[in-house]
Amino acid sequence: MTHGHLRLTDLSFRFAGQTQALFSIQNFELAPGQTLGIRGASGAGKTTLLHCLGGIEPVTAGQICWGDTDISQLPAGELTRWRQQRLGLVFQDFHLVEGLSALDNVLLPASFATWKAPADLRVRARRLLDRVGIREPARRAELLSRGERQRVAVARALLFEPPVVLADEPTASLDPENRAIISELLCELVREHAATLIVVSHETSLLARMDQQMELRGGALQEIVATHPDNSTIEGKPHV
Template sequence: MGATLALRNLTLAFRGATAPVLDIDAWNVAAGGSVGITGASGAGKTTLLHALAGIVVPESGGVCWDEDDVATLSSGARDAWRRQHVGLVFQDFHLFPGLSALGNVLLPMRFDHWGIDADTRSRALSLLRTAGLSAPDQPVTTLSRGERQRVAIARALLRRPAIVLADEPTASLDTDSARTTVDLLLTETQAADATLLVVSHDAGVLARCDSRWRLADGRLAALP
């Protein structure tokens, strides 16, 4: 089941900046929906995702997922909360070149010293098949950019997180690869009833989300 998001009086500024990069009075996202966020380069979209994931802490205000105000947690507690609840898809994938596609999908389990049982391995293989990757033992260094992005998405979805945050998941992908990537994200998050937030400049990606928002001057404004 997805999580409900509520931002309250959120401000976040970079040292030396003349204005906060985020200045959001209130913003709510219903559990289980998909939200597209766009805006100019440098508007703070990645920073917003990092605040939602507890990677960065705002100067003031609350980042509430259900009953958890991530902004008030200690660093260790935020890390533990993120591992339990959030699947992250980064712009630059964060894949390990020495591992196969399957090895990269399973890697977070090894980092957390969680056992990789038959069910977990089966889910990883199923996600890779759904992503169109029929050779799970293939080194990621031999995959195309679109295939590597889909490996990163499969990794983010492995534990069936309640929250999935994707930062420009179709950047630099051709049209067919972008469509396959978005299909994977939407199909899997909808099946799990997860809450999906996607940062994108791609109008096609935004059109497939339940709601769309533009970030400018630190604030979010609804789009049609």
């Protein structure tokens, strides 16, 4: 089965000491190469769900299968290798290291994985930076604008050509012009690489670019099947 195929079965998460689950999803599937946008109120559990899907946060119960791999059952070492080889992450706050160049920030994942030749990675990293519009790869991170930093973060997420890309509010801290640029770049690049993309965002223009939109509400994923010009929605069957 393709690595970018997602299947959730009887998934639930609750914080330690809590009796009520933050979210509970009985069955959900996302085809490889598809893009999914998830919205929801603050505190609904969107970021936690994204972290669970990326193996960053352990689930309380259930299965998270990417392809034939149930990441909820992987030992720590295997889970780390899966993330290195299969997952690209884009965060709201960029997570760049000041003092390092844009190029070295893109290459940071290579310091945790040695299965690909460094020379090949450097060539690929330079190409990715050029693709996202960074013309000075030697420029240090602290000298970049916020929009440029997020472009570097998008390039870094795609360094190993992962089949899965997860983005948590990737445009939230940007001005309107850079929100549009990053939204377009992110969607274009994941489609060029046939990756599966899941985005958590409040930004309606970014969510509108997704193949599918859902809302996390009351612990369940609710499909948004249509959007009206006034931004009201018609809701479909919940994935409870």
